[in-house]
Amino acid sequence: MSQNSKSLFDQGLIIRREVLGDEYVDKALANADTFSMPIQEMVTEYCWGSIWSRPGLDRKTRSLLNIAMLTALNRPHEVKIHLNGAVNNGCTAEEIREVIMQAIIYCGVPAGIDTLNIAREMLADQVAPDA
Numbered sequence: 001m002s003q004n005s006k007s008l009f010d011q012g013l014i015i016r017r018e019v020l021g022d023e024y025v026d027k028a029l030a031n032a033d034t035f036s037m038p039i040q041e042m043v044t045e046y047c048w049g050s051i052w053s054r055p056g057l058d059r060k061t062r063s064l065l066n067i068a069m070l071t072a073l074n075r076p077h078e079v080k081i082h083l084n085g086a087v088n089n090g091c092t093a094e095e096i097r098e099v100i101m102q103a104i105i106y107c108g109v110p111a112g113i114d115t116l117n118i119a120r121e122m123l124a125d126q127v128a129p130d131a
Helices: 003-020 022-030 037-051 059-072 076-088 093-107 109-122
Strands: none
Touching: 003 022, 003 037, 003 076, 059 076, 059 093, 059 109, 076 109, 093 109
16 A cells, blocks of 8 residues: 555544444454455455545535435335434434435335435434424
């Protein structure tokens, strides 16, 4: 790993931990083996070090975009991870709901409903109960 790559990896690891939490990152790295560790390194360096560190968008916006894109791709496992990151980045339940509504219209109801169900479960303590 070059010095620049090491620097991006280190920066990416900090951001990844701040967004997703130490527990998630520690588990992802601990579960990596010789086959998958290069992928963990690549994701940390490029996704978190090169992209998430850019100044053009704040983390909250990046989180909301990820929820929408992962809904479009119908990736509920990743949606769950990034919903947690969105909360860590200060996104409110209302903002997340609005992104899900937008995604339902542009990405399709089945994928959007999957995301809605995951969000309802994760945000249960932030969402006012029905009167």
